[in-house]
Amino acid sequence: MSTWKITQLAESAGLTDVPCFECAGVHCDIRGKANDQLDLGILYSFYPLSIAGVFTQNKIKAAPVLLCQELLAGDQAIHGVVVNSGNANACTGELGMQNAREMIEQSQKAVNGSGVFLVCSTGRIGRQLPMDHISSGIQHAANSLDSDARSGLDFANCILTSDTRNKKITVQISIGQQKVTIAGVAKGAGMIRPDMATMLAFITTDLNISSSELQGLLSKANERSFNAITIDGDMSTNDTVLAFANGVSGVDYALSEDGFKQAFAEALQQVCEHLAYLIVGDGEKITKVVTLEISGAKTEQDARKVGYAIAHSPLVKSSWAGSDPNWGRLVAAAGYSGAEFEEAQMNLQYNDTPVYSGGQFHEEYLQQWKEIVSQKEFTIQLDLGAGDASAKLITSDLTPEYITFNMSE
Amino acid sequence: MSTWKITQLAESAGLTDVPCFECAGVHCDIRGKANDQLDLGILYSFYPLSIAGVFTQNKIKAAPVLLCQELLAGDQAIHGVVVNSGNANACTGELGMQNAREMIEQSQKAVNGSGVFLVCSTGRIGRQLPMDHISSGIQHAANSLDSDARSGLDFANCILTSDTRNKKITVQISIGQQKVTIAGVAKGAGMIRPDMATMLAFITTDLNISSSELQGLLSKANERSFNAITIDGDMSTNDTVLAFANGVSGVDYALSEDGFKQAFAEALQQVCEHLAYLIVGDGEKITKVVTLEISGAKTEQDARKVGYAIAHSPLVKSSWAGSDPNWGRLVAAAGYSGAEFEEAQMNLQYNDTPVYSGGQFHEEYLQQWKEIVSQKEFTIQLDLGAGDASAKLITSDLTPEYITFNMSE
Structure with a gap:
């Protein structure tokens, strides 16, 4: 070959x-x-x-x-x-x-x-x-x-x-x-x-x-x-x-x-x-490109559900625009995605830095989280701990300028 | 009795x-x-x-x-x-x-x-x-x-x-x-x-x-x-x-x-x-309260799907914030909701004023549409022409101030 x-x-x-x-x-x-x-x-x-x-x-x-x-x-x-x-x-x-x-x-x-x-x-x-x-x-x-x-x-x-x-x-x-x-x-x-x-x-x-x-x-x-x-x-x-x-x-x-x-x-x-x-990267009035790596899902469909729930949450996207490492909104979005998993099994990381696992958040890394989400590009890794399926999504933040841009002709 | x-x-x-x-x-x-x-x-x-x-x-x-x-x-x-x-x-x-x-x-x-x-x-x-x-x-x-x-x-x-x-x-x-x-x-x-x-x-x-x-x-x-x-x-x-x-x-x-x-x-x-x-009415930084009346759906679930797709579309919500009667975004949102219907059977109205039906938009009412979506409260009626089920949702616009408000602590 x-x-x-x-x-x-x-x-x-x-x-x-x-x-x-x-x-x-x-x-x-x-x-x-x-x-x-x-x-x-x-x-x-x-x-x-x-x-x-x-x-x-x-x-x-x-x-x-x-x-x-x-x-x-x-x-x-x-x-x-x-x-x-x-x-x-x-x-x-x-x-x-x-x-x-x-x-x-x-x-x-x-x-x-x-x-x-x-x-x-x-x-x-x-x-x-x-x-x-x-x-x-x-x-x-x-x-x-x-x-x-x-x-x-x-x-x-x-x-x-x-x-x-x-x-x-x-x-x-x-x-x-x-x-x-x-x-x-x-x-x-x-x-x-x-x-x-x-x-x-x-x-x-x-x-x-x-x-x-x-x-x-x-x-x-x-x-x-x-x-x-x-x-x-x-x-x-x-x-x-x-x-x-x-x-x-x-x-x-x-x-x-x-x-x-x-x-x-x-x-x-x-x-x-x-x-x-x-x-x-050329999305309307965006300032951040965020890669979502969802793993440990029961099915690929579940992994995509979680990814899309996060990627479409105005609250999550607003926090990215503000360089705010708001993991609470992110976890809540995963929770209402409809995917099957248990909170205690979740493992969330920003650029490989621990954020939330075992039902506990690791606030000792707060400063690192802030630095990561201040970058123009970063990766969020969420392991649902429920299976072997995974999915990767690329998305962006949501800015006030996006809304203003789309408010009228 | x-x-x-x-x-x-x-x-x-x-x-x-x-x-x-x-x-x-x-x-x-x-x-x-x-x-x-x-x-x-x-x-x-x-x-x-x-x-x-x-x-x-x-x-x-x-x-x-x-x-x-x-x-x-x-x-x-x-x-x-x-x-x-x-x-x-x-x-x-x-x-x-x-x-x-x-x-x-x-x-x-x-x-x-x-x-x-x-x-x-x-x-x-x-x-x-x-x-x-x-x-x-x-x-x-x-x-x-x-x-x-x-x-x-x-x-x-x-x-x-x-x-x-x-x-x-x-x-x-x-x-x-x-x-x-x-x-x-x-x-x-x-x-x-x-x-x-x-x-x-x-x-x-x-x-x-x-x-x-x-x-x-x-x-x-x-x-x-x-x-x-x-x-x-x-x-x-x-x-x-x-x-x-x-x-x-x-x-x-x-x-x-x-x-x-x-x-x-x-x-x-x-x-x-x-x-x-x-x-x-007291939603974060909203300026409009919009009632969505979805009718003519095959099932109530379909009617709700269409309602939520419209109510959650950042593009639709941005246009409301700008008092822009942007029916195109609204029809597109209904289209990707996953509900079953045919474009030609849709009948869309703003406060009972015709907007889109028979696969055609009624631009002669443009001035009226603009007046309606400029109000603080209005109703959007969408008959899918596919059945007898219906659903009603109340939602709001999405403003630049909402994003700014949620950008950080």
Whole structure:
């Protein structure tokens, strides 16, 4: 079994770091504001793509989410995706579906391609898309498609909403002359002013892999990355992760040895985790990134329940914002999570420093707790002492500025 | 079937409005601060009491909660309750249990009574009670017991933590010369700075009723009052509702006609609902009280899921704080609640004004929406169109001041 090496590029240009993917990101004034913010992009591959997708679990799904799901279930050859920011095309009824279909058709026509496009939108909920702007944007983007770094960056930028910076990563898996590249870009979480849809992520690779194999790997990577972060607990109507494989590396997944398969899964996981981490770090008006390691749970579901109860407690999150090592609120949140455990068996630590165990808190460490929760990043370890299951979540604090930011349009 | 009349007293003095209940509320400096805030109280009845209780569902239960549950399950005659604020006696291990038992024994000794006391605590989590202060407080309170209005008010005040005012109500159920009184006092919700336990409520009545009958009525009233409010979604380790009946009215519940039974249930419900409403209205740093009426759900559980998802969404609550009629966030929260319904069947209204139905929003009412959510109190009606079940919740907005208030000690 050969050892494949995973390397993260020092500088990523986003999706065009993978050979034979073309990108564009343009401004077509979807927000109707006098600025030149990029707001529409196209990712295109001349070669037909293997595709995997993970979508919001929200019952209310935006029109583009419904269309993507429909297309992924079908058998048409897919060659790319068209994306806009500034308008989520969610809660827009039949007209919204029609407009999303229109975006696909116009993109297909604009690139003179035979294949079908997927479509994603992010932005305000409940407004119809300004289709005249969208149409000219699609035309402009199609004409601008290129495989250079600039185009990759434009695409990474055109999907942003309240994000303060773009989010991208590129890794390469290599052995000798053989090389497979995975690149990813994302836009941020923290349901966003005023009704922004949350998270979009796009991943490209030149591996030759079937859609169903790619789907399996993406679903798994998603569980421990995008599904393990939370800013405010709000789940959007538009959350979408799409992975595209064009096969041009010549490396065939199905024919590969286990060593490569494992390396690819790891690299994909790394891409997803890194993007997820960047999303939390750029959450709306946050000041702390907190990793929750819940262990000793009866089931993984219990571990996640405890993690989410802590991560969604306004009281816990407020105390983090104030650098207050408020373990009482944290223990209380675990207590109402619905998970099965006994108070006396709990073992709570901040960055490996004892906080609470055996039904007693260890106040002699108070000064250390305070130093730890004053840092920009820290880890909270909670062993429930009830079993062997565990879960890891990454979350943030909740600041007065978050509320002010979200109080109005 | 005779008609019993339910009257709310214009001015309530709290629990001593019911004949033969004695109260006291004293200062014994549990917080260790140089002020004279009342922090310990006793409610006492010479006559043995029928008792019902409802307690926090949190897995982490404070020592006094565990003791109350133990005593309610036992067969000792109970004559009252001793309460302190400023320290929750939660997460305090074996010593905490011992201290709670001590409070009971000392109270019993101090009133020279034969019966047993219940015990409640509210305040900081994870600190041992200052038992010397508690002991002198109990002695002082026992010596101060009286059935006058002043004592009732002292008791109503001594249980407060971050509440800005006491919460009390008295109602009478009458027909001819016959009269039954129900009085209630409560302390507030909004898990409180820095680790305060949330809600306590005490209810007295002079009805002659068995503990088990009283328990049935209290549990039912609790479902649609204390269990139907939420400030921040945090559930405390100490939440307790206790109802005490001394029987001195001479009216016997078991022998009463249906008309009276119904009137008593209604009056008890009214007492609980009023106290719950006062709790939300005095939530930490809130500016809006919002009633959520969820209807058309497949099950009551689904209706509650939708209500809680909306009531706990930081984004929804932030928009209320900003008087922003942000229906998109609200619909998205319903969507991720886990309840079963279809977007196209939803019908959303603010104070009966159409907002969203048939998959379309009705932006022609935008000005009216803005006026409605600018008010201090408004109602949001959401019909899911999926069934006949419904639920009502009362909640509040989330303000930057709430976060600042909870950021540190």
